[in-house]
Amino acid sequence: MLKLFALSFLCAVVLPAQDSDGKIRVIAFGAHPDDCDIRAGGTAAKFAALGHPVKFVSVTNGDAGHQSEGGGALAKRRRAEAIEAGRRIGVTYEVLDNHDGELLPTVDVRQQIIRRIRQWNADIVLAPRPNDYHPDHRYTGVLVQDAAYMVVVPNVTADTPPLRKNPVFMYYEDGFQRPQPFRPDVAIAIDDVFSKKIDALDAHQSQFYEWLPWVDGRLEDVPKDPAERKKWLAGQRGRPVSPAIRGTLEKWYGKEKAAQVRDAEAFEVCEYGRQPKEEDLRKLFPMLK
Numbered sequence: 001m002l003k004l005f006a007l008s009f010l011c012a013v014v015l016p017a018q019d020s021d022g023k024i025r026v027i028a029f030g031a032h033p034d035d036c037d038i039r040a041g042g043t044a045a046k047f048a049a050l051g052h053p054v055k056f057v058s059v060t061n062g063d064a065g066h067q068s069e070g071g072g073a074l075a076k077r078r079r080a081e082a083i084e085a086g087r088r089i090g091v092t093y094e095v096l097d098n099h100d101g102e103l104l105p106t107v108d109v110r111q112q113i114i115r116r117i118r119q120w121n122a123d124i125v126l127a128p129r130p131n132d133y134h135p136d137h138r139y140t141g142v143l144v145q146d147a148a149y150m151v152v153v154p155n156v157t158a159d160t161p162p163l164r165k166n167p168v169f170m171y172y173e174d175g176f177q178r179p180q181p182f183r184p185d186v187a188i189a190i191d192d193v194f195s196k197k198i199d200a201l202d203a204h205q206s207q208f209y210e211w212l213p214w215v216d217g218r219l220e221d222v223p224k225d226p227a228e229r230k231k232w233l234a235g236q237r238g239r240p241v242s243p244a245i246r247g248t249l250e251k252w253y254g255k256e257k258a259a260q261v262r263d264a265e266a267f268e269v270c271e272y273g274r275q276p277k278e279e280d281l282r283k284l285f286p287m288l289k
């Protein structure tokens, strides 16, 4: 009852941003230091270039993501990589000190997330969907969902003032089909910032040049030369735009422009949090103008 009342009240207020300064404040959550960059690095670079503040939060410290390193030393290395990645695209990066590979949707971690969303005064919150092969990704999705209403409830996590307006929560694109496939509500063309996104990914050296190729049994393929391996990384990361995302690009950019797009990032509106109309989404994603 309380929830229904609060949601209908919040939905009735159509404002583009929490503050009147016109800034769109974006916070993105990933399970590991590099997840936000992979899913939203291009879009984040665009927000940042337009002067809108973006924060990436890794919910775990990444201390399990390597074949020969681990623990505190790896967490320290990955935090430094994440901060450098953020610097390269103009994004604030925070790495929370929860163990990699052991994330659970506890009240403690939910509160960590509620605090970050409130402190950032977020208009848009990005997160993975809660169906994914990796338990840390899955539970990051659950944790952000669990925060989606609580960020406006004053008596929950009472040490941090609540938001007066619920943000719009959105999911990153993924390829999982069950229980339902990803629905691209918004798609952002990132061709003009693709090299910036690769710059950000390149900062996560422990991942893109060591751990992930090792998992794939392709460590030998990684070029040694820094410029060569960045080129190699760009080749790995560019991928064809799916028909569904092409359709969404057409909606937002028009058919002609959409046909030219080579790389895009897409987002699905979560049914919790503020429910934006099409004109709200145009305000929230000013690069669509």
Ligand SMILES: [Zn+2]
Residues within 6 Å of the ligand: 031, 032, 035, 134, 137
């Ligand atoms: Zn991950």
